[in-house]
Amino acid sequence: MERLAVQTTKHKQIVDITDLVNEHLRSAKKKEGLCHLCILHTTAALTTADLDQGTDLDMLDAFQGMIPKLKYRHPHNPSHVGDHIMSSLIGPSVLLPFEKGKLILGTWQRIVLVELDGLRDRGVVLSLIPS
Amino acid sequence: MERLAVQTTKHKQIVDITDLVNEHLRSAKKKEGLCHLCILHTTAALTTADLDQGTDLDMLDAFQGMIPKLKYRHPHNPSHVGDHIMSSLIGPSVLLPFEKGKLILGTWQRIVLVELDGLRDRGVVLSLIPS
Amino acid sequence: MERLAVQTTKHKQIVDITDLVNEHLRSAKKKEGLCHLCILHTTAALTTADLDQGTDLDMLDAFQGMIPKLKYRHPHNPSHVGDHIMSSLIGPSVLLPFEKGKLILGTWQRIVLVELDGLRDRGVVLSLIPS
Numbered sequence: 001m002e003r004l005a006v007q008t009t010k011h012k013q014i015v016d017i018t019d020l021v022n023e024h025l026r027s028a029k030k031k032e033g034l035c036h037l038c039i040l041h042t043t044a045a046l047t048t049a050d051l052d053q054g055t056d057l058d059m060l061d062a063f064q065g066m067i068p069k070l071k072y073r074h075p076h077n078p079s080h081v082g083d084h085i086m087s088s089l090i091g092p093s094v095l096l097p098f099e100k101g102k103l104i105l106g107t108w109q110r111i112v113l114v115e116l117d118g119l120r121d122r123g124v125v126l127s128l129i130p131s
Numbered sequence: 132m133e134r135l136a137v138q139t140t141k142h143k144q145i146v147d148i149t150d151l152v153n154e155h156l157r158s159a160k161k162k163e164g165l166c167h168l169c170i171l172h173t174t175a176a177l178t179t180a181d182l183d184q185g186t187d188l189d190m191l192d193a194f195q196g197m198i199p200k201l202k203y204r205h206p207h208n209p210s211h212v213g214d215h216i217m218s219s220l221i222g223p224s225v226l227l228p229f230e231k232g233k234l235i236l237g238t239w240q241r242i243v244l245v246e247l248d249g250l251r252d253r254g255v256v257l258s259l260i261p262s
Numbered sequence: 263m264e265r266l267a268v269q270t271t272k273h274k275q276i277v278d279i280t281d282l283v284n285e286h287l288r289s290a291k292k293k294e295g296l297c298h299l300c301i302l303h304t305t306a307a308l309t310t311a312d313l314d315q316g317t318d319l320d321m322l323d324a325f326q327g328m329i330p331k332l333k334y335r336h337p338h339n340p341s342h343v344g345d346h347i348m349s350s351l352i353g354p355s356v357l358l359p360f361e362k363g364k365l366i367l368g369t370w371q372r373i374v375l376v377e378l379d380g381l382r383d384r385g386v387v388l389s390l391i392p393s
Contacts, residue, residue, distance in 0.1 A: 054335025073185025204316025
């Protein structure tokens with residue numbers, strides 16, 4: 001179990017962490033199995049995505065537009081509750097196969113950290129599972 | 132592999148099951164690894180969430196408001212199909228790291244069972260994975 | 263680690279892959295543990311679902327209706343970006359317990375491949391984890 005640190009640089013941001021994860025896999029003893037990544041926050045999430053030009057901004061716009069405009073109860077800043085809700089919906093973790101010290105991903109598939117309330121220092125726990 | 136029973140008490144409800152899971156981890160032989168939770172239903176889901184006061188109700192309102200108002204085909208009660216759809220979208224399982232017999236979670240992060248068609252007895256399968 | 267091939271036959275489609283997965287589990291050496299499935303694409307996703315008559319089409323309609331109608335930047339065909347976004351939101355993988363060479367699922371629960379931009383040959387990586 002290792003902790004990765006990811007510094008986001010914008011208020012809303014899709015951060016491609018594929019290379020960061022592959023770097024850790026390259027130096028790991030286990031060469032094959034499943035790689036688990038889990039984010040320890042409630043306004044950020046992990047998933048995989050296509051990052052063709054502009055698609056990161058499209059995703060952020062869509063995620064924001066998806067939240068119904070309702071009278072929310074969340075304290076201090078009710079309009080900010082959408083960030084918590086999208087984070088729960090996207091989910092806090094991904095589990096992906098790797099072999100020969102490298103993630104197995106589709107041609108266009110990248111691992112992304114979805115920052116919904118940055119900029120912040122985000123913590124991600126990486127665990128390797130034999131399979 | 133163990134089965135946890137969770138009784139929901141409302142028709143729509145966010146149930147914090149973090150303490151229930153930590154209780155099982157405390158008495159488990161494995162002290163470190165990944166904890167997998169999987170719900171065996173199609174109108175309930177598992178994820179992590181911020182549970183600041185009122186946020187549970189905000190989430191339920193948002194989940195319901197997110198489902199487009201369309202002419203659905205689902206038999207018996209078509210308006211109920213949104214519960215199935217949100218359950219598929221949130222997802223049936225979470226996988227989270229633990230150490231020293233306790234979940235590793237962010238400061239505000241809780242494991243929640245999202246009840247979309249209660250009140251019911253819900254079954255959750257807990258499995259521990261070495262990592 | 264094994265690769266399953268799934269050929270989708272429609273542009274938008276919910277494909278029930280439960281029997282395909284159970285077939286692999288029946289002939290696997292590991293009889294108990296967790297079964298991980300990961301799709302290697304950015305316009306398809308995996309989850310569990312209720313498949314009562316017509317519910318597959320309801321899901322597809324809801325997923326499409328959920329994407330806000332905005333001016334997107336995705337190259338070539340911006341309207342197609344919703345397929346990428348729903349694929350990231352539903353998620354690329356599922357992890358489910360199995361015992362006696364068979365998935366543990368709820369009565370109505372099926373594993374589904376959500377095809378958002380078919381028809382295509384889709385690749386799914388299956389890994390078994392001891393627990």
